Amino acid sequence: MMKNMNDSKCAHREFVAEHVKQLPKSGIRRFFDLVNTMDDVISLGVGEPDFVTPWTIRETGIFSLEKGHTSYTSNLGTPALRREVCRYVEKNYHVSYNPDNECIITIGVSEALDIAMRALLNPGDEVLYTEPCFVSYPAEVRMAHGVPVPVETRFEDEFALDPEMLRAKITPKTRVLLLNFPCNPTGAVMPVDKLRKVAEIAIEHDLVVITDEIYSELLYEGEHVSIASLPGMRERTLFLHGFSKAFAMTGWRIGYACGPREIIDAMMKVHQYAIMCASTMAQEAALEALRNGEKEMARMRDSYCERRNLIVDGLNRIGLECLLPKGAFYAFPSIRSTGLDSTEFAEQLLKAERVAVVPGVAFGACGEGFVRCCYATAASEIMEALDRMGRFMESLKQQ
Protein backbone atom coordinates (compact mmCIF):
# COMPACT_ATOMS: atom_id res chain seq x y z
CA MET A 1 0.00 0.00 0.00
CA MET A 2 1.26 3.45 -0.95
CA LYS A 3 1.46 6.09 1.66
CA ASN A 4 1.52 9.80 0.91
CA MET A 5 4.38 11.37 2.79
CA ASN A 6 2.43 14.54 3.41
CA ASP A 7 -0.52 12.77 4.95
CA SER A 8 0.58 13.32 8.46
CA LYS A 9 1.11 17.08 8.01
CA CYS A 10 -1.88 18.36 6.08
CA ALA A 11 -4.83 17.23 4.02
CA HIS A 12 -3.29 18.09 0.66
CA ARG A 13 -0.58 20.07 -1.05
CA GLU A 14 -0.85 23.82 -1.53
CA PHE A 15 -3.26 24.21 -4.46
CA VAL A 16 -2.74 27.89 -5.20
CA ALA A 17 0.41 29.20 -6.88
CA GLU A 18 2.64 31.30 -4.70
CA HIS A 19 2.56 34.44 -6.87
CA VAL A 20 -1.23 34.37 -6.97
CA LYS A 21 -1.44 33.86 -3.24
CA GLN A 22 0.70 36.94 -2.87
CA LEU A 23 -1.68 39.12 -4.92
CA PRO A 24 -3.58 41.47 -2.65
CA LYS A 25 -7.37 41.45 -2.85
CA SER A 26 -8.39 44.63 -4.55
CA GLY A 27 -9.15 47.35 -1.99
CA ILE A 28 -12.21 48.20 -4.00
CA ARG A 29 -13.57 44.72 -3.53
CA ARG A 30 -13.62 45.05 0.27
CA PHE A 31 -15.35 48.35 0.10
CA PHE A 32 -17.85 46.97 -2.37
CA ASP A 33 -18.85 44.27 0.11
CA LEU A 34 -19.44 46.91 2.77
CA VAL A 35 -21.54 49.13 0.50
CA ASN A 36 -23.67 46.19 -0.48
CA THR A 37 -24.84 45.67 3.07
CA MET A 38 -26.52 49.10 3.07
CA ASP A 39 -29.59 50.71 1.53
CA ASP A 40 -30.11 54.21 0.22
CA VAL A 41 -26.47 54.68 -0.66
CA ILE A 42 -25.50 57.34 -3.18
CA SER A 43 -22.56 55.88 -4.96
CA LEU A 44 -19.72 57.95 -6.32
CA GLY A 45 -17.77 54.73 -6.31
CA VAL A 46 -18.31 53.40 -9.79
CA GLY A 47 -15.77 53.32 -12.57
CA GLU A 48 -18.08 53.24 -15.53
CA PRO A 49 -20.44 55.48 -17.50
CA ASP A 50 -23.98 55.89 -16.19
CA PHE A 51 -25.31 55.86 -19.74
CA VAL A 52 -26.72 52.83 -21.45
CA THR A 53 -24.88 51.99 -24.68
CA PRO A 54 -26.34 54.18 -27.47
CA TRP A 55 -29.24 52.46 -29.20
CA THR A 56 -27.69 52.30 -32.65
CA ILE A 57 -24.86 50.24 -31.15
CA ARG A 58 -27.16 48.00 -29.13
CA GLU A 59 -29.37 47.50 -32.16
CA THR A 60 -26.38 46.43 -34.24
CA GLY A 61 -25.50 43.85 -31.58
CA ILE A 62 -29.04 42.50 -31.69
CA PHE A 63 -29.01 42.45 -35.48
CA SER A 64 -25.75 40.53 -35.42
CA LEU A 65 -27.53 37.76 -33.49
CA GLU A 66 -30.57 37.93 -35.75
CA LYS A 67 -28.37 37.41 -38.76
CA GLY A 68 -26.92 34.35 -37.06
CA HIS A 69 -23.38 35.65 -36.78
CA THR A 70 -22.60 33.34 -33.92
CA SER A 71 -19.32 31.69 -34.90
CA TYR A 72 -15.68 32.50 -34.05
CA THR A 73 -14.00 35.30 -35.93
CA SER A 74 -10.37 35.44 -37.03
CA ASN A 75 -8.07 35.51 -33.99
CA LEU A 76 -7.09 39.10 -34.55
CA GLY A 77 -10.72 40.18 -34.85
CA THR A 78 -12.90 40.80 -37.89
CA PRO A 79 -11.04 42.51 -40.74
CA ALA A 80 -13.77 45.13 -40.99
CA LEU A 81 -13.40 46.15 -37.35
CA ARG A 82 -9.60 46.19 -37.53
CA ARG A 83 -9.74 48.42 -40.60
CA GLU A 84 -12.16 50.77 -38.88
CA VAL A 85 -10.08 50.82 -35.68
CA CYS A 86 -6.95 51.72 -37.63
CA ARG A 87 -8.84 54.46 -39.44
CA TYR A 88 -10.14 55.83 -36.16
CA VAL A 89 -6.71 55.71 -34.53
CA GLU A 90 -5.07 57.44 -37.45
CA LYS A 91 -7.72 60.15 -37.57
CA ASN A 92 -7.77 60.89 -33.85
CA TYR A 93 -4.28 59.95 -32.64
CA HIS A 94 -2.26 60.55 -35.81
CA VAL A 95 -0.50 57.21 -35.86
CA SER A 96 -1.08 54.79 -38.68
CA TYR A 97 -1.18 51.03 -38.24
CA ASN A 98 -1.64 48.21 -40.69
CA PRO A 99 -4.94 46.45 -39.89
CA ASP A 100 -3.55 43.15 -41.19
CA ASN A 101 -0.81 42.73 -38.61
CA GLU A 102 -0.50 45.73 -36.30
CA CYS A 103 -3.91 45.63 -34.64
CA ILE A 104 -5.64 43.07 -32.43
CA ILE A 105 -9.17 43.12 -31.06
CA THR A 106 -9.33 42.08 -27.41
CA ILE A 107 -11.77 41.51 -24.57
CA GLY A 108 -11.45 45.06 -23.38
CA VAL A 109 -8.29 46.89 -22.46
CA SER A 110 -8.12 44.43 -19.56
CA GLU A 111 -7.25 41.54 -21.84
CA ALA A 112 -4.97 43.69 -23.99
CA LEU A 113 -3.01 44.60 -20.88
CA ASP A 114 -2.83 40.99 -19.77
CA ILE A 115 -1.58 39.56 -23.05
CA ALA A 116 0.81 42.47 -23.50
CA MET A 117 2.47 41.72 -20.16
CA ARG A 118 2.63 38.02 -20.90
CA ALA A 119 4.05 38.70 -24.34
CA LEU A 120 6.65 41.23 -23.25
CA LEU A 121 8.00 40.23 -19.84
CA ASN A 122 10.67 37.80 -18.83
CA PRO A 123 10.54 36.80 -15.15
CA GLY A 124 12.00 39.58 -13.04
CA ASP A 125 11.64 42.33 -15.65
CA GLU A 126 10.60 45.62 -14.13
CA VAL A 127 7.57 47.56 -15.28
CA LEU A 128 7.27 51.22 -14.36
CA TYR A 129 3.81 52.66 -13.96
CA THR A 130 2.40 55.79 -12.43
CA GLU A 131 0.54 55.74 -9.12
CA PRO A 132 -2.23 56.36 -8.13
CA CYS A 133 -3.44 54.05 -10.90
CA PHE A 134 -6.08 51.64 -12.09
CA VAL A 135 -6.10 48.74 -9.61
CA SER A 136 -5.18 46.07 -12.17
CA TYR A 137 -1.79 47.43 -13.23
CA PRO A 138 0.54 46.01 -10.56
CA ALA A 139 -1.43 42.76 -10.42
CA GLU A 140 -1.20 42.27 -14.19
CA VAL A 141 2.57 42.71 -14.00
CA ARG A 142 2.89 40.21 -11.16
CA MET A 143 0.72 37.64 -12.90
CA ALA A 144 3.17 37.80 -15.81
CA HIS A 145 6.06 37.26 -13.35
CA GLY A 146 7.27 40.81 -13.73
CA VAL A 147 8.10 43.29 -11.01
CA PRO A 148 5.84 46.33 -10.76
CA VAL A 149 7.66 49.54 -9.88
CA PRO A 150 5.44 52.52 -9.11
CA VAL A 151 6.39 56.09 -9.92
CA GLU A 152 4.55 58.53 -7.77
CA THR A 153 2.50 61.36 -9.31
CA ARG A 154 1.75 64.33 -7.10
CA PHE A 155 -1.05 66.74 -6.40
CA GLU A 156 1.33 69.70 -6.93
CA ASP A 157 2.09 68.41 -10.47
CA GLU A 158 -1.65 68.02 -11.09
CA PHE A 159 -0.88 64.28 -11.04
CA ALA A 160 1.09 64.43 -14.26
CA LEU A 161 4.20 62.25 -14.44
CA ASP A 162 7.37 64.14 -13.56
CA PRO A 163 10.03 62.91 -16.04
CA GLU A 164 12.80 63.23 -13.47
CA MET A 165 10.96 61.06 -10.97
CA LEU A 166 10.55 58.54 -13.74
CA ARG A 167 14.24 58.62 -14.58
CA ALA A 168 15.16 58.02 -10.95
CA LYS A 169 13.31 54.67 -10.96
CA ILE A 170 14.95 53.21 -14.04
CA THR A 171 17.29 50.24 -13.50
CA PRO A 172 18.99 47.89 -15.95
CA LYS A 173 16.01 45.58 -15.46
CA THR A 174 13.40 48.11 -16.53
CA ARG A 175 11.69 46.93 -19.70
CA VAL A 176 8.33 48.57 -19.90
CA LEU A 177 6.71 51.88 -18.99
CA LEU A 178 2.95 51.79 -18.58
CA LEU A 179 1.08 55.08 -18.90
CA ASN A 180 -2.57 56.02 -18.45
CA PHE A 181 -3.54 59.58 -19.33
CA PRO A 182 -6.25 60.78 -18.86
CA CYS A 183 -5.85 58.85 -15.65
CA ASN A 184 -8.10 56.68 -13.51
CA PRO A 185 -8.36 57.72 -10.62
CA THR A 186 -6.94 61.25 -10.84
CA GLY A 187 -8.36 62.51 -14.13
CA ALA A 188 -4.90 63.91 -14.88
CA VAL A 189 -3.52 64.47 -18.37
CA MET A 190 0.09 64.88 -19.50
CA PRO A 191 1.25 68.31 -20.67
CA VAL A 192 2.93 67.83 -24.04
CA ASP A 193 6.35 69.09 -22.91
CA LYS A 194 6.45 66.50 -20.13
CA LEU A 195 5.22 63.81 -22.50
CA ARG A 196 8.09 64.65 -24.87
CA LYS A 197 10.61 64.29 -22.05
CA VAL A 198 9.12 60.95 -21.08
CA ALA A 199 9.40 59.83 -24.70
CA GLU A 200 13.07 60.86 -24.78
CA ILE A 201 13.73 58.87 -21.61
CA ALA A 202 11.98 55.83 -23.09
CA ILE A 203 14.15 56.02 -26.19
CA GLU A 204 17.31 56.61 -24.20
CA HIS A 205 16.68 53.54 -22.05
CA ASP A 206 15.20 51.42 -24.80
CA LEU A 207 11.85 50.93 -23.01
CA VAL A 208 8.63 49.67 -24.49
CA VAL A 209 5.82 52.09 -23.66
CA ILE A 210 2.33 50.73 -23.12
CA THR A 211 -0.14 53.56 -23.25
CA ASP A 212 -3.68 52.91 -21.98
CA GLU A 213 -5.68 55.70 -23.57
CA ILE A 214 -9.11 54.35 -22.69
CA TYR A 215 -10.27 57.76 -21.42
CA SER A 216 -8.82 59.84 -24.25
CA GLU A 217 -12.16 60.86 -25.76
CA LEU A 218 -13.35 62.08 -22.39
CA LEU A 219 -11.20 65.18 -22.41
CA TYR A 220 -12.65 68.52 -21.38
CA GLU A 221 -9.80 70.90 -22.07
CA GLY A 222 -7.02 71.02 -24.62
CA GLU A 223 -6.22 68.38 -27.16
CA HIS A 224 -5.20 64.80 -26.54
CA VAL A 225 -1.71 63.84 -27.69
CA SER A 226 -0.78 60.18 -27.79
CA ILE A 227 2.80 59.33 -26.92
CA ALA A 228 2.69 56.92 -29.87
CA SER A 229 2.56 59.90 -32.21
CA LEU A 230 5.79 61.50 -30.93
CA PRO A 231 8.98 61.14 -33.00
CA GLY A 232 10.68 57.77 -32.61
CA MET A 233 7.88 56.37 -30.45
CA ARG A 234 5.67 54.43 -32.82
CA GLU A 235 8.13 51.56 -33.07
CA ARG A 236 8.34 51.12 -29.28
CA THR A 237 4.79 51.96 -28.22
CA LEU A 238 1.83 49.69 -27.69
CA PHE A 239 -1.39 51.69 -27.91
CA LEU A 240 -4.32 50.29 -25.92
CA HIS A 241 -7.84 51.51 -26.28
CA GLY A 242 -11.40 50.28 -26.09
CA PHE A 243 -15.06 51.05 -26.18
CA SER A 244 -15.98 50.76 -22.51
CA LYS A 245 -15.75 54.40 -21.47
CA ALA A 246 -16.18 56.52 -24.60
CA PHE A 247 -19.13 54.54 -25.94
CA ALA A 248 -20.55 53.35 -22.61
CA MET A 249 -19.88 49.71 -23.49
CA THR A 250 -18.30 48.29 -20.32
CA GLY A 251 -20.43 45.14 -20.30
CA TRP A 252 -19.68 44.25 -23.92
CA ARG A 253 -16.03 43.54 -23.10
CA ILE A 254 -14.33 44.87 -26.20
CA GLY A 255 -11.14 46.79 -26.85
CA TYR A 256 -7.99 46.69 -28.94
CA ALA A 257 -4.25 47.09 -29.12
CA CYS A 258 -2.21 48.65 -31.91
CA GLY A 259 1.53 48.47 -32.12
CA PRO A 260 4.59 47.29 -34.00
CA ARG A 261 4.11 43.97 -35.75
CA GLU A 262 6.63 42.15 -33.57
CA ILE A 263 4.65 42.92 -30.44
CA ILE A 264 1.22 42.32 -31.95
CA ASP A 265 2.42 38.96 -33.33
CA ALA A 266 3.56 37.92 -29.84
CA MET A 267 0.32 39.09 -28.22
CA MET A 268 -1.59 37.28 -30.92
CA LYS A 269 0.07 34.01 -29.91
CA VAL A 270 -1.07 34.38 -26.31
CA HIS A 271 -4.52 35.59 -27.35
CA GLN A 272 -4.98 32.77 -29.81
CA TYR A 273 -4.36 30.08 -27.20
CA ALA A 274 -5.99 31.79 -24.23
CA ILE A 275 -8.96 33.54 -25.78
CA MET A 276 -9.42 32.61 -29.47
CA CYS A 277 -11.24 35.82 -30.32
CA ALA A 278 -13.41 38.55 -28.86
CA SER A 279 -17.15 37.97 -28.98
CA THR A 280 -18.53 38.30 -32.49
CA MET A 281 -21.60 40.25 -31.45
CA ALA A 282 -19.48 42.76 -29.52
CA GLN A 283 -17.13 43.18 -32.48
CA GLU A 284 -20.00 44.02 -34.80
CA ALA A 285 -21.47 46.45 -32.28
CA ALA A 286 -18.07 48.07 -31.83
CA LEU A 287 -17.82 48.60 -35.58
CA GLU A 288 -21.10 50.50 -35.44
CA ALA A 289 -19.78 52.57 -32.54
CA LEU A 290 -16.84 53.73 -34.64
CA ARG A 291 -18.92 54.31 -37.74
CA ASN A 292 -21.93 56.05 -36.25
CA GLY A 293 -21.38 56.56 -32.56
CA GLU A 294 -19.35 59.76 -32.39
CA LYS A 295 -22.28 62.10 -32.04
CA GLU A 296 -23.66 60.20 -29.06
CA MET A 297 -20.17 59.99 -27.61
CA ALA A 298 -19.81 63.75 -27.83
CA ARG A 299 -23.17 64.20 -26.14
CA MET A 300 -22.12 61.96 -23.25
CA ARG A 301 -18.79 63.75 -22.96
CA ASP A 302 -20.50 67.15 -22.72
CA SER A 303 -22.74 65.79 -20.02
CA TYR A 304 -19.76 64.51 -18.00
CA CYS A 305 -18.13 67.90 -18.39
CA GLU A 306 -21.13 69.67 -16.82
CA ARG A 307 -21.11 67.26 -13.93
CA ARG A 308 -17.37 67.64 -13.48
CA ASN A 309 -17.80 71.34 -12.91
CA LEU A 310 -20.65 70.70 -10.52
CA ILE A 311 -18.77 68.21 -8.36
CA VAL A 312 -15.43 70.01 -8.30
CA ASP A 313 -17.05 73.30 -7.28
CA GLY A 314 -19.02 71.50 -4.62
CA LEU A 315 -16.06 69.59 -3.18
CA ASN A 316 -13.97 72.73 -2.87
CA ARG A 317 -16.91 74.56 -1.31
CA ILE A 318 -17.32 72.02 1.47
CA GLY A 319 -13.60 72.12 2.23
CA LEU A 320 -12.19 69.19 0.26
CA GLU A 321 -9.46 70.62 -1.92
CA CYS A 322 -9.87 69.31 -5.44
CA LEU A 323 -8.11 70.01 -8.73
CA LEU A 324 -10.19 70.44 -11.85
CA PRO A 325 -9.45 67.17 -13.65
CA LYS A 326 -9.03 67.61 -17.39
CA GLY A 327 -10.21 64.16 -18.42
CA ALA A 328 -11.95 60.86 -17.52
CA PHE A 329 -14.86 61.03 -15.07
CA TYR A 330 -13.21 61.10 -11.69
CA ALA A 331 -12.58 63.85 -9.17
CA PHE A 332 -9.77 63.11 -6.73
CA PRO A 333 -10.09 65.49 -3.78
CA SER A 334 -7.63 65.66 -0.91
CA ILE A 335 -9.10 64.67 2.44
CA ARG A 336 -5.96 65.56 4.42
CA SER A 337 -7.66 68.50 6.11
CA THR A 338 -9.90 66.05 7.96
CA GLY A 339 -7.01 64.29 9.67
CA LEU A 340 -8.48 60.93 8.65
CA ASP A 341 -6.82 58.45 6.35
CA SER A 342 -8.66 57.66 3.14
CA THR A 343 -10.07 54.35 4.35
CA GLU A 344 -11.36 55.86 7.60
CA PHE A 345 -12.82 58.78 5.69
CA ALA A 346 -14.63 56.55 3.20
CA GLU A 347 -15.95 54.19 5.86
CA GLN A 348 -17.12 56.93 8.21
CA LEU A 349 -18.73 58.86 5.36
CA LEU A 350 -20.51 55.74 4.22
CA LYS A 351 -21.79 54.91 7.69
CA ALA A 352 -22.74 58.44 8.68
CA GLU A 353 -24.18 59.77 5.44
CA ARG A 354 -24.46 56.81 3.07
CA VAL A 355 -22.26 58.21 0.36
CA ALA A 356 -19.79 55.80 -1.22
CA VAL A 357 -16.44 57.11 -2.43
CA VAL A 358 -13.36 54.98 -3.02
CA PRO A 359 -10.36 55.37 -0.65
CA GLY A 360 -7.39 56.69 -2.61
CA VAL A 361 -5.10 54.10 -1.09
CA ALA A 362 -6.89 51.46 -3.19
CA PHE A 363 -5.05 52.98 -6.17
CA GLY A 364 -1.59 52.76 -4.64
CA ALA A 365 0.21 53.94 -1.53
CA CYS A 366 0.55 57.52 -2.75
CA GLY A 367 -3.24 57.70 -3.21
CA GLU A 368 -3.42 57.94 0.58
CA GLY A 369 -4.89 61.28 1.61
CA PHE A 370 -7.33 61.32 -1.30
CA VAL A 371 -10.61 59.71 -2.30
CA ARG A 372 -11.99 59.02 -5.75
CA CYS A 373 -15.43 60.43 -6.56
CA CYS A 374 -16.86 59.35 -9.88
CA TYR A 375 -19.12 61.93 -11.46
CA ALA A 376 -20.66 59.59 -14.01
CA THR A 377 -23.72 59.79 -11.76
CA ALA A 378 -26.93 61.80 -12.20
CA ALA A 379 -26.39 65.50 -11.46
CA SER A 380 -29.17 65.47 -8.89
CA GLU A 381 -27.46 62.58 -7.07
CA ILE A 382 -24.16 64.41 -7.14
CA MET A 383 -25.82 67.41 -5.53
CA GLU A 384 -27.42 65.27 -2.87
CA ALA A 385 -24.08 63.54 -2.26
CA LEU A 386 -22.37 66.91 -1.88
CA ASP A 387 -24.97 68.03 0.65
CA ARG A 388 -24.44 64.88 2.64
CA MET A 389 -20.66 65.21 2.44
CA GLY A 390 -20.92 68.83 3.54
CA ARG A 391 -22.87 67.69 6.58
CA PHE A 392 -20.25 65.05 7.25
CA MET A 393 -17.47 67.66 7.09
CA GLU A 394 -19.35 69.86 9.56
CA SER A 395 -19.79 66.96 11.95
CA LEU A 396 -16.04 66.25 11.81
CA LYS A 397 -15.28 69.83 12.73
CA GLN A 398 -17.50 69.62 15.78
CA GLN A 399 -15.78 66.55 17.13
Add this chain to the structure above:
Amino acid sequence: MKAKILNLLAENARMSLAEIAGRVGATPEEVKAAIHSLEEEGVIRGYKVILNESDLGVSKVRALIEVKVTPRRDGGFDQVAERIARYPEVTDLYLISGGFDLLLMVEGDSLQDVASFVSAKLSTIDGVISTSTGFMLKKYKESGRIMQNDEEYERLKVCP
Protein backbone atom coordinates in the same frame (compact mmCIF):
# COMPACT_ATOMS: atom_id res chain seq x y z
CA MET B 1 -25.72 80.13 -21.49
CA LYS B 2 -29.36 80.43 -22.53
CA ALA B 3 -28.97 77.63 -25.06
CA LYS B 4 -27.49 75.37 -22.39
CA ILE B 5 -30.29 76.19 -19.96
CA LEU B 6 -32.89 75.40 -22.60
CA ASN B 7 -31.22 72.05 -23.27
CA LEU B 8 -31.42 71.14 -19.60
CA LEU B 9 -35.02 72.31 -19.25
CA ALA B 10 -36.00 70.36 -22.34
CA GLU B 11 -34.59 67.30 -20.63
CA ASN B 12 -36.28 68.05 -17.31
CA ALA B 13 -38.33 71.20 -16.84
CA ARG B 14 -38.40 70.67 -13.08
CA MET B 15 -34.63 70.70 -12.68
CA SER B 16 -33.71 72.84 -9.69
CA LEU B 17 -32.06 76.22 -10.17
CA ALA B 18 -29.10 74.98 -8.16
CA GLU B 19 -28.60 71.99 -10.43
CA ILE B 20 -28.91 74.03 -13.60
CA ALA B 21 -26.51 76.59 -12.17
CA GLY B 22 -23.94 73.93 -11.32
CA ARG B 23 -24.21 72.34 -14.73
CA VAL B 24 -23.93 75.50 -16.81
CA GLY B 25 -21.40 77.17 -14.52
CA ALA B 26 -23.49 80.13 -13.32
CA THR B 27 -25.09 81.22 -10.07
CA PRO B 28 -28.69 80.24 -9.30
CA GLU B 29 -29.65 83.93 -9.46
CA GLU B 30 -28.22 84.26 -12.97
CA VAL B 31 -30.10 81.14 -14.06
CA LYS B 32 -33.32 82.45 -12.56
CA ALA B 33 -32.93 85.74 -14.42
CA ALA B 34 -32.12 83.98 -17.69
CA ILE B 35 -35.19 81.74 -17.43
CA HIS B 36 -37.34 84.71 -16.57
CA SER B 37 -36.18 86.59 -19.64
CA LEU B 38 -36.73 83.51 -21.83
CA GLU B 39 -40.28 83.39 -20.52
CA GLU B 40 -40.79 87.10 -21.14
CA GLU B 41 -39.47 86.83 -24.68
CA GLY B 42 -41.90 84.00 -25.27
CA VAL B 43 -39.20 81.48 -26.10
CA ILE B 44 -40.47 79.40 -23.19
CA ARG B 45 -44.22 79.04 -23.65
CA GLY B 46 -44.96 76.77 -20.75
CA TYR B 47 -44.08 73.64 -18.85
CA LYS B 48 -45.97 70.40 -19.13
CA VAL B 49 -45.85 66.88 -17.73
CA ILE B 50 -45.40 63.80 -19.84
CA LEU B 51 -47.94 61.24 -18.62
CA ASN B 52 -48.45 57.59 -19.10
CA GLU B 53 -52.24 57.73 -18.77
CA SER B 54 -52.66 54.00 -19.20
CA ASP B 55 -51.36 53.62 -15.65
CA LEU B 56 -53.89 56.15 -14.40
CA GLY B 57 -57.01 54.63 -15.82
CA VAL B 58 -57.95 57.95 -17.42
CA SER B 59 -59.58 57.42 -20.78
CA LYS B 60 -59.06 60.51 -22.87
CA VAL B 61 -59.56 60.03 -26.56
CA ARG B 62 -56.96 61.38 -28.94
CA ALA B 63 -56.98 61.58 -32.69
CA LEU B 64 -54.54 62.62 -35.37
CA ILE B 65 -56.33 64.47 -38.15
CA GLU B 66 -54.90 65.20 -41.57
CA VAL B 67 -56.52 68.22 -43.17
CA LYS B 68 -56.40 69.46 -46.75
CA VAL B 69 -56.82 73.19 -47.09
CA THR B 70 -57.17 75.69 -49.97
CA PRO B 71 -54.45 78.25 -49.34
CA ARG B 72 -55.61 81.87 -49.42
CA ARG B 73 -54.11 84.34 -51.81
CA ASP B 74 -53.33 86.71 -48.92
CA GLY B 75 -51.66 84.73 -46.19
CA GLY B 76 -51.47 81.12 -47.46
CA PHE B 77 -52.29 78.57 -44.77
CA ASP B 78 -51.81 80.83 -41.80
CA GLN B 79 -55.32 82.16 -41.51
CA VAL B 80 -57.02 78.78 -41.57
CA ALA B 81 -54.39 77.30 -39.30
CA GLU B 82 -54.59 80.10 -36.77
CA ARG B 83 -58.32 79.74 -36.72
CA ILE B 84 -58.15 76.00 -36.10
CA ALA B 85 -55.55 76.54 -33.41
CA ARG B 86 -58.05 78.50 -31.32
CA TYR B 87 -60.18 75.43 -30.61
CA PRO B 88 -59.26 74.10 -27.18
CA GLU B 89 -59.79 70.53 -28.44
CA VAL B 90 -56.75 70.98 -30.69
CA THR B 91 -53.63 70.26 -28.66
CA ASP B 92 -51.06 70.35 -31.46
CA LEU B 93 -51.09 71.72 -34.96
CA TYR B 94 -48.48 71.67 -37.69
CA LEU B 95 -48.18 72.63 -41.34
CA ILE B 96 -46.85 69.58 -43.16
CA SER B 97 -45.36 68.96 -46.58
CA GLY B 98 -46.70 66.07 -48.66
CA GLY B 99 -50.15 64.70 -49.41
CA PHE B 100 -52.06 66.96 -47.02
CA ASP B 101 -51.49 70.34 -45.41
CA LEU B 102 -52.26 70.48 -41.71
CA LEU B 103 -51.74 67.83 -39.05
CA LEU B 104 -53.77 68.20 -35.87
CA MET B 105 -53.82 66.36 -32.64
CA VAL B 106 -57.24 66.55 -31.03
CA GLU B 107 -58.24 65.51 -27.54
CA GLY B 108 -61.72 64.75 -26.21
CA ASP B 109 -63.50 62.86 -23.44
CA SER B 110 -65.08 60.38 -25.81
CA LEU B 111 -65.12 59.20 -29.40
CA GLN B 112 -68.35 61.16 -29.81
CA ASP B 113 -66.67 64.34 -28.66
CA VAL B 114 -63.94 64.11 -31.24
CA ALA B 115 -66.30 63.02 -34.01
CA SER B 116 -68.59 65.93 -33.44
CA PHE B 117 -65.68 68.36 -33.34
CA VAL B 118 -64.62 67.11 -36.76
CA SER B 119 -68.03 67.14 -38.37
CA ALA B 120 -69.55 70.20 -36.73
CA LYS B 121 -66.55 72.47 -36.48
CA LEU B 122 -63.44 71.48 -38.38
CA SER B 123 -65.09 70.43 -41.65
CA THR B 124 -67.23 73.51 -41.84
CA ILE B 125 -64.35 75.99 -41.66
CA ASP B 126 -63.93 78.01 -44.83
CA GLY B 127 -60.99 76.68 -46.82
CA VAL B 128 -61.02 73.15 -45.34
CA ILE B 129 -61.38 70.73 -48.25
CA SER B 130 -61.20 67.37 -46.53
CA THR B 131 -60.20 65.64 -43.30
CA SER B 132 -58.96 62.20 -42.43
CA THR B 133 -59.15 61.14 -38.78
CA GLY B 134 -57.11 58.42 -37.10
CA PHE B 135 -57.83 57.56 -33.47
CA MET B 136 -54.87 56.86 -31.26
CA LEU B 137 -54.94 53.35 -29.83
CA LYS B 138 -51.79 53.18 -27.75
CA LYS B 139 -48.94 55.50 -26.86
CA TYR B 140 -45.43 54.07 -27.02
CA LYS B 141 -43.37 57.25 -26.80
CA GLU B 142 -43.99 60.92 -26.21
CA SER B 143 -41.54 63.81 -26.23
CA GLY B 144 -38.60 61.47 -26.21
CA ARG B 145 -39.89 59.35 -23.32
CA ILE B 146 -40.65 55.68 -23.80
CA MET B 147 -43.81 54.50 -21.99
CA GLN B 148 -42.85 50.89 -21.51
CA ASN B 149 -41.25 50.13 -18.15
CA ASP B 150 -38.06 48.16 -18.53
CA GLU B 151 -37.11 45.63 -15.93
CA GLU B 152 -35.01 47.02 -13.12
CA TYR B 153 -31.35 46.56 -13.95
CA GLU B 154 -28.96 47.02 -11.10
CA ARG B 155 -25.45 48.22 -11.71
CA LEU B 156 -22.52 47.57 -9.44
CA LYS B 157 -22.26 50.24 -6.76
CA VAL B 158 -18.47 50.22 -6.59
CA CYS B 159 -16.13 49.08 -9.33
CA PRO B 160 -12.59 49.80 -10.54
